[in-house]
Amino acid sequence: MFKPDQSGPSTAGLRPFPWFLAVLACVSLPAAGSQRVYLLEPAAGMNPAYSLRSLGELEGARKVALPENGGHVLVLTQQGRVYGWGQNLHGQLGTGDVAARSIWTEVAGLTGVSAIAAGAQHSLALKSDGTVWAWGANTEGQLGDGTLVNRARAEVVPGLNDVSMIAAGALFSVALKADGTVWVFGSNWSGLAGADARKMVTEPVRVAGLSDIRAVDVRLGSGYALDGQGRVWVWGRGVENAGGVPRVLGEAERGSAVARLSAARVQAVKTVLDWSGAASSRQVVEITGATLTVSGGGARRAFALPGAVVDAAAGWAVAAIVDAAAATAGVSVAAVDSGGGLSQETNGSANTTQAAAVQEPGRTAGASTVQVSAGGNNSFAVRADGTVRVWGFNTAGLLGDGTGVEQAEPVCNLLSGVKSVSTSASHGLAIRQDSTVWSWGVGAFGLLGDGVTTAHVVVSPRQIPGLSGVVAVSAGYFHSLALKSDGTVWAWGSNTSGQLGNGTTSDNGTPMQVAGLTGITSIAAGRSHSLARRNDGAVFVWGDNTFGQLGDGTQTDRWTPVRLGSFTAASVSANDWHSLAIRGDGTLWGWGDATSLGLAGPGAVQYVLTPAKVTSFTNVTQVSNQSGLNVILRADGTVWYLGSGLATRYSGSLVSNVATQFALPRPAIGVSAGQDHVLVLLNDGTVRVMGDSSNSELGRPDLSSSDVFVTPNPDAACSWAALTPLATGQRVATGKAQTLVVRDDGTVWAAGVNGFGPTGPGGRGNVRGHPQTGGQPTRDDGCCHTQQTHAGLGS
Numbered sequence: 081m082f083k084p085d086q087s088g089p090s091t092a093g094l095r096p097f098p099w100f101l102a103v104l105a106c107v108s109l110p111a112a113g114s115q116r117v118y119l120l121e122p123a124a125g126m127n128p129a130y131s132l133r134s135l136g137e138l139e140g141a142r143k144v145a146l147p148e149n150g151g152h153v154l155v156l157t158q159q160g161r162v163y164g165w166g167q168n169l170h171g172q173l174g175t176g177d178v179a180a181r182s183i184w185t186e187v188a189g190l191t192g193v194s195a196i197a198a199g200a201q202h203s204l205a206l207k208s209d210g211t212v213w214a215w216g217a218n219t220e221g222q223l224g225d226g227t228l229v230n231r232a233r234a235e236v237v238p239g240l241n242d243v244s245m246i247a248a249g250a251l252f253s254v255a256l257k258a259d260g261t262v263w264v265f266g267s268n269w270s271g272l273a274g275a276d277a278r279k280m281v282t283e284p285v286r287v288a289g290l291s292d293i294r295a296v297d298v299r300l301g302s303g304y305a306l307d308g309q310g311r312v313w314v315w316g317r318g319v320e321n322a323g324g325v326p327r328v329l330g331e332a333e334r335g336s337a338v339a340r341l342s343a344a345r346v347q348a349v350k351t352v353l354d355w356s357g358a359a360s361s362r363q364v365v366e367i368t369g370a371t372l373t374v375s376g377g378g379a380r381r382a383f384a385l386p387g388a389v390v391d392a393a394a395g396w397a398v399a400a401i402v403d404a405a406a407a408t409a410g411v412s413v414a415a416v417d418s419g420g421g422l423s424q425e426t427n428g429s430a431n432t433t434q435a436a437a438v439q440e441p442g443r444t445a446g447a448s449t450v451q452v453s454a455g456g457n458n459s460f461a462v463r464a465d466g467t468v469r470v471w472g473f474n475t476a477g478l479l480g481d482g483t484g485v486e487q488a489e490p491v492c493n494l495l496s497g498v499k500s501v502s503t504s505a506s507h508g509l510a511i512r513q514d515s516t517v518w519s520w521g522v523g524a525f526g527l528l529g530d531g532v533t534t535a536h537v538v539v540s541p542r543q544i545p546g547l548s549g550v551v552a553v554s555a556g557y558f559h560s561l562a563l564k565s566d567g568t569v570w571a572w573g574s575n576t577s578g579q580l581g582n583g584t585t586s587d588n589g590t591p592m593q594v595a596g597l598t599g600i601t602s603i604a605a606g607r608s609h610s611l612a613r614r615n616d617g618a619v620f621v622w623g624d625n626t627f628g629q630l631g632d633g634t635q636t637d638r639w640t641p642v643r644l645g646s647f648t649a650a651s652v653s654a655n656d657w658h659s660l661a662i663r664g665d666g667t668l669w670g671w672g673d674a675t676s677l678g679l680a681g682p683g684a685v686q687y688v689l690t691p692a693k694v695t696s697f698t699n700v701t702q703v704s705n706q707s708g709l710n711v712i713l714r715a716d717g718t719v720w721y722l723g724s725g726l727a728t729r730y731s732g733s734l735v736s737n738v739a740t741q742f743a744l745p746r747p748a749i750g751v752s753a754g755q756d757h758v759l760v761l762l763n764d765g766t767v768r769v770m771g772d773s774s775n776s777e778l779g780r781p782d783l784s785s786s787d788v789f790v791t792p793n794p795d796a797a798c799s800w801a802a803l804t805p806l807a808t809g810q811r812v813a814t815g816k817a818q819t820l821v822v823r824d825d826g827t828v829w830a831a832g833v834n835g836f837g838p839t840g841p842g843g844r845g846n847v848r849g850h851p852q853t854g855g856q857p858t859r860d861d862g863c864c865h866t867q868q869t870h871a872g873l874g875s
Contacts, residue, residue: 115141115390117155117165120372120383120398121764122746130374132383135165138184143196146395149250149701149715150200151749151763153399155184162187162196162205167765168464169450169499170201171232172216178232178499178513180448180464180765187215190234197248198395204253205234206246212237212255219601220251221282222266228282228601228615229565230551237265240284249298250715255284256296262287262305269617269650269664270301270316274325279617279648279664280601287315289326365398372400396717396747396763448765454706454754456505457775459792461490461759461767466513467798468493468501473775477539480508480520484539488781490795495541504555505755510541511553517544517562525558526589527573533589547591556605557656562591563603569594569612577608578639579623585639596641606654612641617648619661627657628689631671635687647691655705661691666698668712676708678722678737694722695739704753711758712739717747719760744768744789760789767792
């Protein structure tokens with residue numbers, strides 16, 4: 081039973097815990113009772129650089145698991161039940177929905193569990209009957225059910241029985257059977273499936289060359305195994321094994337691998353783990369009794385916990401289960417720097433925060449955000465409860481809030497139950513939890529998928545008819561792409577360069593399947609070109625090729641998809657004039673406009689016509705690009721920029737031919753680049769933004785621009801009981817920066833830039849929505865009972 085923060089009965093018992101590589105130890109368990117879970121998180125750029133907080137009590141908690149990169153935590157109780165906390169965008173908490181949880185919530189329908197493991201966005205459980213259960217993200221087949229469909233409820237992995245141990249990598253899963261064989265499923269970019277040539281293995285396959293195995297473990301892209309003779313094996317194309325087939329580690333290489341894997345060596349009190357802590361250097365965490373010590377970078381910091389540690393693990397944070405018997409209201413949480421530079425002790429309640437999450441004084445950040453998306457000059461933040469907060473430029477209804485009024489602070493998009501969004505300078509797309517797709521914004525060329533190819537504006541999201549079972553969408557400049565769970569791709573909108581892939585250049589106002597594409601797992605829509613990645617890593621391109629953005633060695637447009645030679649990738653991304661791909665080894669490759677790729681310079685080519693490596697580092701997990709700037713997220717949570725563009729209207733203009741790191745208060749888990757601003761999602765679920773604010777992109781009316789990341793203003797709860805007048809309009813038209821609506825009663829309402837008085841009699845200045853002042857669109861009383869309005873796109 082979960083308890084927010086209360087003291088429980090005294091219990092005894094202590095066992096060493098696994099670090100994020102899952103140390104095995106045979107230990108005695110504490111008697112069932114009240115345990116409290118603590119989380120030690122990095123707070124990069126601060127001194128001290130860590131934040132310690134309580135996640136509340138959980139009765140009988142005995143084992144904890146969390147991924148190397150991600151944002152969720154799993155706990156197994158003495159009763160064989162599993163509870164989750166944290167991010168849940170892909171259903172990794174097993175609650176049947178995708179809403180994040182700030183309290184411990186039980187995984188639905190799962191009992192009799194003996195072990196747990198956590199991937200970046202998926203989760204595993206081993207039952208006492210030897211079956212394995214999986215839930216969460218399935219983008220690489222890591223759930224082992226033969227599909228690529230995410231699942232928010234735990235289900236058994238078919239055909240996998242007699243399992244004695246499990247482990248989870250970021251995008252793959254490992255199972256050890258009682259007969260000593262090892263089985264894997266999920267991402268195979270690191271060669272974990274051995275001879276299997278598939279890049280995505282959707283069902284369990286045996287790892288050839290491994291037998292008589294007693295324990296398994298994973299580290300980044302490599303697998304580790306301990307056999308009956310005490311030998312440690314490594315496989316996969318990780319840093320320790322370039323060959324991709326199992327080999328025995330030499331004595332000099334064994335190091336901590338033996339301690340992690342050995343079930344015979346049990347440390348009674350003191351345990352040690354490696355942790356990437358501050359996301360920039362290796363940290364060593366030691367637990368002795370009730371003291372947790374972090375060492376690294378020449379500093380040593382000790383934290384006094386309110387009781388003995390029952391279990392702990394490290395990944396994106398350090399999680400520790402603490403015997404709650406010793407918890408008191410006056411516990412001391414101390415931080416001590418061995419170098420003498422820091423000596424700090426804070427007394428307070430049991431859940432005292434030793435170093436609070438970084439925030440600006442007097443400001444709070446909207447927590448529990450699970451995705452960010454930057455349109456041309458506006459911002460979107462998808463919350464864990466399925467609502468979407470929006471702010472910034474809103475002419476033509478680009479925010480989907482039903483108003484068409486620029487929003488200086490976060491307000492609510494009119495949709496609920498949203499899983500993810502994709503936005504551009506012209507329109508927005510959203511996938512709801514029922515896998516339907518909704519659109520809003522400029523309807524020219526049919527890019528809203530509503531069957532209308534003539535110019536029109538939609539200020540409130542509308543469902544795209546006939547489009548279901550969608551797992552991903554991509555909003556291009558004037559065309560749209562959707563990926564269905566069956567691996568097919570659908571396209572609609574402008575087709576001037578063949579970007580719809582149907583063999584013509586005729587626009588299309590309804591989704592049509594792109595012929596010849598099956599087994600697709602990733603899509604990207606650029607200004608006038610399209611990309612798709614197949615489950616074997618093959619990349620397909622079509623559309624505009626003026627700048628070489630198709631990467632096929634030519635500058636010839638392609639009206640149907642063509643394969644990009646033998647080039648393979650893990651994911652793809654499209655910009656206006658170039659394309660990017662993250663390869664299986666975490667390197668970033670690109671082609672197209674050289675300046676946008678950071679490859680321009682004296683003597684350099686103007687266009688890169690075939691894929692070229694654009695960064696020297698690896699471990700890239702996400703890239704977002706717009707207007708020539710590429711924003712790169714790495715596995716350690718650092719964010720980098722490359723290329724040119726962004727912020728031409730403020731002093732912090734970014735131009736770099738070498739990847740340059742942004743300064744952030746803590747590790748990031750998501751990024752999105754706008755035309756003149758950048759959005760970052762931090763691992764505590766809060767949002768930061770930097771760049772220009774001429775169109776309120778920062779969500780901060782007090783700032784005209786910022787060359788450092790700031791927190792948008794707080795947002796209020798969403799309520800859609802009463803829509804604004806624009807939402808009830810029958811005819812909508814826009815100028816360059818104005819929106820006009822004819823209501824059912826014949827009156828005309830206007831919003832937008834009013835510099836020359838077009839939105840009402842005798843007025844100048846902008847009509848802008850502002851939650852604090854209740855700003856609304858203004859009625860033009862000089863015109864009424866009008867049946868048609870023409871302005872710009874509406875003409």
